[in-house]
Amino acid sequence: MTTLSDRNILILGGTADARKLAVALAGKGTNVTLSLAGVTLSPRDQGVPTRVGGFGGADGLAVHLHEQRIELLIDATHPYATTISRNAEIAAAKSNTPILALRRAPWRPEAGDMWYEAGDLKAALAIIGSEPKRLFVALGRKEIAPLATAPQHLYLIRSVDPVDAALLPPKHETILDRGPFALDGERQLLQNHRIDAVVCKNSGGTAAYAKLRAARALGLPVHMLNRPPLPDVPQGSDVETVIRMACEYLQT
Numbered sequence: 001m002t003t004l005s006d007r008n009i010l011i012l013g014g015t016a017d018a019r020k021l022a023v024a025l026a027g028k029g030t031n032v033t034l035s036l037a038g039v040t041l042s043p044r045d046q047g048v049p050t051r052v053g054g055f056g057g058a059d060g061l062a063v064h065l066h067e068q069r070i071e072l073l074i075d076a077t078h079p080y081a082t083t084i085s086r087n088a089e090i091a092a093a094k095s096n097t098p099i100l101a102l103r104r105a106p107w108r109p110e111a112g113d114m115w116y117e118a119g120d121l122k123a124a125l126a127i128i129g130s131e132p133k134r135l136f137v138a139l140g141r142k143e144i145a146p147l148a149t150a151p152q153h154l155y156l157i158r159s160v161d162p163v164d165a166a167l168l169p170p171k172h173e174t175i176l177d178r179g180p181f182a183l184d185g186e187r188q189l190l191q192n193h194r195i196d197a198v199v200c201k202n203s204g205g206t207a208a209y210a211k212l213r214a215a216r217a218l219g220l221p222v223h224m225l226n227r228p229p230l231p232d233v234p235q236g237s238d239v240e241t242v243i244r245m246a247c248e249y250l251q252t
């Protein structure tokens with residue numbers, strides 16, 4: 001049986017779970033590299049060897065897997081990062097590299113929640129309607145362009161990095177912040193800005209969940225953008241499960 005310390009793992013990251021997974025697998029003696037897209041201007045220290053930037057599509061990733069002698073690829077990207085997840089599945093097949101995914105379970109509405117599910121931001125804006133509202137938007141800075149198609153609303157936009165001014169709707173306020181967020185802070189934010197509804201993605205996990213608890217406490221509707229379909233590769237929904245699966249792969 002080969003020991004874990006002989007094995008090269010590439011983790012596609014950009015999430016808190018990917019960082020935790022990478023640190024835990026490195027702690028077991030594996031040669032882990034964490035890969036980031038390079039979209040966040042000042043990413044957190046990841047605590048493990050990190051590479052930054054795209055691979056050049058599925059073909060580029062397949063070449064990387066081959067050249068770096070990667071023995072296990074783990075897709076731990078965000079559930080809305082569909083391109084890289086598809087590329088990972090294709091590249092793993094092309095290079096004959098085993099693949100696992102860490103896919104956080106989606107949040108489910110609880111008693112007291114008032115969720116409206118939508119296929120995308122345009123569909124959510126159609127549901128919100130023509131009457132001017134004050135909307136809290138927790139989306140990535142590159143996803144907000146459709147807000148300009150509903151200029152009647154005031155948007156409070158929170159993102160990790162500054163939003164490109166050309167994408168901003170006419171009435172907006174911006175906040176730069178990065179989770180994890182706590183219930184009290186989220187409730188105050190919604191109250192102070194007299195927010196009528198929340199618009200967000202169904203990211204799952206705990207770091208971004210407090211806004212949903214705050215909306216529930218204040219009786220505010222949430223416009224939830226549905227998750228896109230992702231490749232059906234062997235997967236776990238939490239860090240511990242994926243560590244177990246990775247160890248099983250590497251020890252056989």
Ligand SMILES: NC(=O)c1ccc[n+]([C@@H]2O[C@H](COP(=O)([O-])OP(=O)(O)OC[C@H]3O[C@@H](n4cnc5c(N)ncnc54)[C@H](OP(=O)(O)O)[C@@H]3O)[C@@H](O)[C@H]2O)c1
Nearest residue numbers: 013014035036037054055056057077078080081082083084
């Ligand atoms: N989408 C979200 O809501 C969201 C939220 C939080 C964090 N993130 C993180 O932000 C990153 C980008 O998200 P996205 O939605 O823009 O991705 P995407 O649309 O699926 O990917 C766009 C391109 O970015 C590169 N890329 C993405 N993730 C990468 C990674 N981990 N390592 C190296 N290259 C990567 C790939 O370029 P090449 O084709 O050149 O290889 C990919 O084709 C991801 O790592 C994701 O985990 C995304």
